Amino acid sequence: MEFRYLGNSGLKVSEITYGNWLTHGSQVENEVARECVQAALDAGITTFDTADAYANTAAEKVLGKALRHERRSSLEIFTKVYWPTGPKGPNDTGLSRKHIMESIDGSLTRLRTDYVDLYQAHRYDYETPLEETMTAFADIVRAGKALYIGVSEWTAPQLREAHGLASKLGFQLVSNQPQYSALWRVIETEVVPASGELGISQIVWSPVAQGVLTGKYKPGQQLPEGSRATDTKGGEDTIKRWLSDEVLTAVQKLEPIASDVGLTMAQLAVAWVLQNPNVASAIIGASKPEQVASNVAAAGVTLDAEVLARIDEALGDVVERDPAKTTSPATRVA
Numbered sequence: 001m002e003f004r005y006l007g008n009s010g011l012k013v014s015e016i017t018y019g020n021w022l023t024h025g026s027q028v029e030n031e032v033a034r035e036c037v038q039a040a041l042d043a044g045i046t047t048f049d050t051a052d053a054y055a056n057t058a059a060e061k062v063l064g065k066a067l068r069h070e071r072r073s074s075l076e077i078f079t080k081v082y083w084p085t086g087p088k089g090p091n092d093t094g095l096s097r098k099h100i101m102e103s104i105d106g107s108l109t110r111l112r113t114d115y116v117d118l119y120q121a122h123r124y125d126y127e128t129p130l131e132e133t134m135t136a137f138a139d140i141v142r143a144g145k146a147l148y149i150g151v152s153e154w155t156a157p158q159l160r161e162a163h164g165l166a167s168k169l170g171f172q173l174v175s176n177q178p179q180y181s182a183l184w185r186v187i188e189t190e191v192v193p194a195s196g197e198l199g200i201s202q203i204v205w206s207p208v209a210q211g212v213l214t215g216k217y218k219p220g221q222q223l224p225e226g227s228r229a230t231d232t233k234g235g236e237d238t239i240k241r242w243l244s245d246e247v248l249t250a251v252q253k254l255e256p257i258a259s260d261v262g263l264t265m266a267q268l269a270v271a272w273v274l275q276n277p278n279v280a281s282a283i284i285g286a287s288k289p290e291q292v293a294s295n296v297a298a299a300g301v302t303l304d305a306e307v308l309a310r311i312d313e314a315l316g317d318v319v320e321r322d323p324a325k326t327t328s329p330a331t332r333v334a
Contacts, residue, residue, distance in 0.1 A: 001044030002300045004280045007174030008199030009148055011117065013076050015274055015299040017203060018292065019049040019283035020059045030062055032287070037066035039289035043296040047076040049177075049203070049283055051122055052107050053083035060110035068112050075117075078203075079107045080152060080177075082122030084333060094332045095125035095133040104145050119146035120177060123328035124158050131165060138169035150175030150203070155326050156194035163198045173200060175280065178326065180204035181213060182272045182311055183242065183251075183318065186325040192278045201280035204273050208284075208295075210239035212247065213269035215255055219248040246318055253314035261307060263298070270298035272311060 003012040018040035020033070040048070050063050060079060067075060081103040084093040091098050104119060119140060125133060137149045151162065154176055166173040176195060178187045180202065187202065195202065208214055242248075251265075258268040273282050284295045303311075312319075 001046075001296065003046075005201070006118070006148065006203075006280050007172065007201045009172055009174045011076065011148060011174070013047040013203070013281045014045045015281055016043075016045055016270070016296050017047040017049050017078075017281045017283045018045050019205065019285050020063055021051065021054050021205070021285060030065075032289075033062050034066045035289045036286045036292055037063065039286070039292040040296075041070065043293055044299075045292075045296065046074060047078070047281060049078040050111075051080035051083070051120075052085050052103055052110075053080070053122065057085055057106065057110060060107055064111040064113070072113060077111060077113060077116050078118040078120060078150070079111065079116050080120040080122040081107075082125065082152075095121055095128045095136075097132055097136040100133065100136040100140070104140050108145060115144055116146050118148045118150050118175060120150040120152050120175070121154070122152050124151070124154050125332065126328070126330055127332055130158075130161060134162060134165040134169055138166070138171050141171045148172055148174045150177060152177035153179070153326055153328060154191075155323075156190040159191070159194050159198060159200060163200065173198075175201050175203050177203045177205060177283075179206045180273050180276075180279070181207050181209045182254075182269060182315060183209045183213065183247070183320065184325075185319055185321050186323050188276075188321065190323045191326060192276070196278055202276070202278050203281045203283060204279055205283045207273045207282045208266050208269040209242050212239065212242040212251060213254070213265060215251060215265040217243060217248055217251075219245040219252070250315050250318045254311065257307060257310050257314065261301075261303065263301065264294060266295055267298040267301070268303075268311075270295055271301040271303055272308075274298065274301070275303050275308065 002015045004015055006013050050059050081100055082095055086092045140146045149171060163173045180187055254265055258265045270282050273279055286292045
């Protein structure tokens with residue numbers, strides 16, 4: 001496993017982060033989830049990402065239980081706040097001081113830890129003054145409940161304003177967690193340049209585009225039984241944008257490229273996002289332990305300019321590049 005600094009901080013994270021969105025507490029049985037976490041540890045992963053909203057807090061409980069016997073200082077544990085949790089009352093969502101302060105305590109209890117290494121605003125909250133949000137984060141850092149603060153899916157202007165407030169309040173904004181893959185490159189024109197200037201790293205999610213970049217979905221063929229595309233607990237909703245024959249046909253052109261560099265298509269996809277110097281880590285999920293071991297092989301891989309050009313040519317116009325696609329809900333979701 002290779003490690004990279006997170007933003008301008010002194011914190012190092014594993015190039016591959018194990019995340020449990022859509023799996024722990026919902027799609028995967030708890031014992032299998034534990035086996036996946038153990039597979040991540042065995043592969044050298046030290047960084048684990050979750051959120052209070054995943055499976056309505058159940059994912060944090062599963063991860064906390066799976067990591068309970070590990071040396072805490074050898075791990076980097078990340079979680080998030082914003083989306084509705086609990087009974088989903090009027091204050092059970094957003095980035096108000098009330099919701100943040102109550103949420104961090106709930107997350108720490110479920111994760112069985114006294115602190116998280118990174119606490120992230122899961123989306124931007126247009127209904128709460130940013131200064132209120134950042135002041136609450138500053139107080140959480142000063143209380144020792146979080147070591148660093150990050151965000152997820154924030155735009156370049158939002159990052160700049162938040163970074164300025166964080167500096168005034170005496171803490172570091174070190175990361176952004178956006179969707180990023182060879183198919184979804186909306187952060188490249190605005191978010192990445194701004195982040196580079198500010199000393200903010202990307203911790204990217206969905207590097208294999210919900211599994212489409214593994215090549216298992218074939219144009220004109222029935223969806224594989226038991227795949228995310230057939231999962232009625234949320235998986236099918238997250239992947240459907242990629243299931244057009246146009247996209248799937250382009251993705252199949254990546255198979256010979258992966259073969260030429262000695263990688264699986266999934267490994268090629270993860271290695272691709274890690275070529276971006278602003279990316280500190282790529283988040284992988286897993287429903288089986290063997291998937292973890294396979295994806296970790298992407299760490300430390302260098303893809304030369306010719307390979308990157310071939311990938312661009314293969315995917316062509318199916319790549320999404322519009323920076324306006326980096327968005328947060330205009331109003332809080334109840």
